[in-house]
Amino acid sequence: xxxxxxxxxxxxxETLFGAFTIMRFAPVVAVVFKSAKQAPAVTxxxxxxxxxxxxxxxxxERWEQWPxxxxxxxxxxxxxxxxxxxxxxxxxxxxFAPAPVDxxxxxxxxxxxxxxxxxxxxxxxxxxxYRRGEGRTTSQWEIPFEPxxxxxxxxxxxxxxxxxxxxxxxxxxLELLPxxxxxxxxxxxxxxxxxxxxxxFLAENIAQMQRFAALRDVM
Numbered sequence: 001x002x003x004x005x006x007x008x009x010x011x012x013x014e015t016l017f018g019a020f021t022i023m024r025f026a027p028v029v030a031v032v033f034k035s036a037k038q039a040p041a042v043t044x045x046x047x048x049x050x051x052x053x054x055x056x057x058x059x060x061e062r063w064e065q066w067p068x069x070x071x072x073x074x075x076x077x078x079x080x081x082x083x084x085x086x087x088x089x090x091x092x093x094x095x096f097a098p099a100p101v102d103x104x105x106x107x108x109x110x111x112x113x114x115x116x117x118x119x120x121x122x123x124x125x126x127x128x129x130y131r132r133g134e135g136r137t138t139s140q141w142e143i144p145f146e147p148x149x150x151x152x153x154x155x156x157x158x159x160x161x162x163x164x165x166x167x168x169x170x171x172x173x174l175e176l177l178p179x180x181x182x183x184x185x186x187x188x189x190x191x192x193x194x195x196x197x198x199x200x201f202l203a204e205n206i207a208q209m210q211r212f213a214a215l216r217d218v219m
Contacts, residue, residue, distance in 0.1 A: 004189070005092040006060070007115055009033055009107045010070065011047040012160050013098070014063075015054045016172060017129045019153040020145040020181050021096055022058040024191055028092070029055050029063040032081060032111050033070035042162045053159040057152060070107065078110055085118040095119050099126035099184040101137055126184040136178055143181040144191075150179045 004027035008014035014022060014029050022029065035047040048065050055063040068080045097115035098108040108129050115124050128137040157177075163169040 003092050004028070004094045004096070005030060005088065006096045007032060007098070007111050009098060009105070009111045011035055011051045011065075012054070012163055012169070012172075013108075013129065014051070014060075015058065015153065015156045015160070017098070017181060018096060018127055019058055019156055020143045020149055021127065022055065022060050023145070023149055023152065024143075025096075025189070026059050026061050026192075027096065029060045031063065031065050033068055033072075033077075033107060034065060036069040036071045038162075038166065038168075042166060046162050050159045050162060054156040057156040057159065074106065074110065077107070078114060081111060081114045082118060085114060089118060092119075093123065094189045095124045096127055097124055098129050099137070101129070101131050103131045103133070104129060104137070105132070122188060125187050125189060128182040128184060135176055138180075138182045139184055141183045141186055143183060145181075153179060 004025050006018055006022060006027040006029045008029060008031045010033050011031050031051060035044040068077055095115050098112045100109035100112040112126055130136050157173055164173045
């Protein structure tokens with residue numbers, strides 16, 4: 001199977017914008033920026049615990065948190081992201097990265113552009129996130145999903161209790177929650193053979209609800 005990397009700029013981007021991609025390809029998920037802006041109200045440990053639950057729900061191979069604070073100046077952040085990606089150039093055959101968009105989140109565009117610089121456009125599929133003031137960006141290339149997958153995505157989104165509570169992000173989990181996901185161009189990687197049975201996949205993840213209850217007890 002092709003070794004695949006999914007780059008999420010922040011904790012929760014992988015679930016909001018790439019849940020179906022993760023369920024289909026089971027990539028390694030890398031969260032690029034370590035949460036600092038929301039501290040002390042929400043700690044990085046809290047957000048990373050939520051991400052661990054979410055990516056486990058989605059069936060990622062594994063996940064990793066990079067140490068670059070989301071308060072890092074842009075030039076320094078770009079250098080840090082490029083430095084890490086350079087060490088992984090031969091480790092992954094394909095990369096999913098956020099599509100750079102005018103008026104979009106600057107750190108989303110930074111990650112997408114740096115992935116293109118390091119891996120080249122033939123090894124990168126750009127996924128859509130959002131444009132400020134306009135909401136989600138879309139294209140003609142929708143990520144296909146199995147009938148049970150939206151329910152699994154909702155389970156994964158439910159892991160992010162801190163973001164559902166936070167006034168700056170709550171809308172993404174409530175008013176602005178379209179389930180469909182899109183890439184910016186025709187995907188450059190074929191879906192793996194031997195799809196998982198969607199009902200079996202959902203049944204396995206229902207057990208996560210018990211973990212969410214435990215998570216609420218410690219937050």
